Amino acid sequence: MGDLLGVAVLGAGHMGADHIRRLDKVVSGARVAAVADPDTDRAGRAVAGIDGASVHSEVEAALDAPGVRAVLIASPGEAHEEALLAAFARGLPVLCEKPMVPGSAGALRVVEAEARLGRRLAQIGFMRRYDAEYRRLKAVLDEGRLGRVLMLHCVHRNVSSPPGFSSAMLIESSVAHEIDAARWLLGQELTAVTVVRPRPSGRAPEGLLDPQFVLFETGGGALVDVEVFVNCGFGYQVRCEAVGETGSARIGEGHGMVLTSAGAAREEVAQDYLVRFADAYDREVQSWVDATRRGRVTGPSAWDGYAASAVAEAGVRAQESGGRVTVELAPRPALYA
Known part of the structure; x- marks a missing residue:
């Protein structure tokens, strides 16, 4: 196992457990060396049957475990800043799920800490950049x-929202993907945001303002609108249409099997983001492992994570005020030029 990249996975919940499975069963060139989760029983279940994977309740213990050469952060967003800074202090490359850090101030501290390292x-885990359809759309635009x-x-729709999901999280957690x-x-920064809302759906938990319509302005004069509806009830759907001066291109149509029987045809709709973007997650983690083994870091940067947090923060202010809010970004360090 010495030739494999030993990865410490921080967080063994829904996302973390899936990454543990991915590193063990799907991705080549890596192994799960350690897992950290306050719920050590859950962490133990996630690594059951994986040889050499140690279980820890504390982040630092997992980072310092034998064989750890890289870190995958899949813990709740509030824990990301501390984990990232701890990894930086040890010189460990990191794949961090979004949001990098929920608030822009903390995200900027991460950017500044990495910039001081000079490398x-x-x-950051914006996996849509690795989705085949999104990559094809990007090529068409470029x-x-x-x-x-x-x-x-x-369009960003979920079957239902998890317990404790807030109106702000529609932007901070869900629309964060569309922001990136x-x-x-x-290839443009988002410079202003406006949020408007219809009457809340009867499916939404009490107090949750769902759905919402988010409008972004860009530095290049384009407009980006997002319908976010996290209690649609029927499936997980992500769509995007680019409209240009000479044509349009649309992705996100028809990912499920079409079942025909009894005189009718029915198309299956994915019920979970881990199903819809399974290939993208696989490609993302494999790309990260390959680059890390070569001593490189590619993909979305800490600056991308900071920008997404800053835009989302402006979006929450727009949601609360009902007005248009401009996005203020700190100067970009030369490391991310």
């Missing part, structure tokens, strides 16, 4: 086949 260690892009129309995807697809 990148962190890749080739200029639609002319200048004027608008992006986005829009920045990446267009």
Whole structure:
């Protein structure tokens, strides 16, 4: 196992357990060396049958475990800043699930800490950049086949929201993916945000303002709109249409099997993001492992994580005020030029 990249996975919940499975069963060139979770019983279940994987309740113990050469952070967002800084202090490369850090101030501290190191260690888990459809759309836009892009129309729907999901989390957690995807697809920063809401759905838990309609402006004059609806009841759907001066391109249509029987046809709709983006997660983690073994860091940067947090923060202010809120970004360090 000495030739394999030993990875410490922080967090053994829904996302962490899936990454543990991925590192053990799907990805080549890596192994799970350690897992940290306050619930050590849960962590133990996640690594059951994996030889050499140690279980810890504390992040530092997992980072210092024998054989650990890299870190995958899949713990709740509030724990990310401390874990990232601990990894930086040890010189360990990191794949950190989004949000990198929920608030822009903490995210900026991570950026500044990495900039002081003078080299990148962190890749942020915006996995849509690794999805086959999103990559094809990016290629179409970069080739200029639609002319200048004027608008992006986005849809983000979930079957239901988890317990404790707040109105702000519709932007901080869900729309965060569209924030990064829009920045990446267009190559432009998002400069202002407005949030408007219809009457809440009867399926939404009491007090949750769901759905919402989020409108972003970009530095290049494009508009990005996002319908986010986290209690739609029927499935997990992510769609994006780019509209340019000479054409349009749409992704996110028809990922399920079509079942035909008894005189009718029915298309299955994915019920979970881990199903819809399974290939993207696999490709993302494999790319991270391959780059890390070569001593490189690629993919979305800590600056991308900071920008997403800053835009989401402005979005929550717009949600609360009902007005248009501009996005203020700190100067970009030369490391991320």
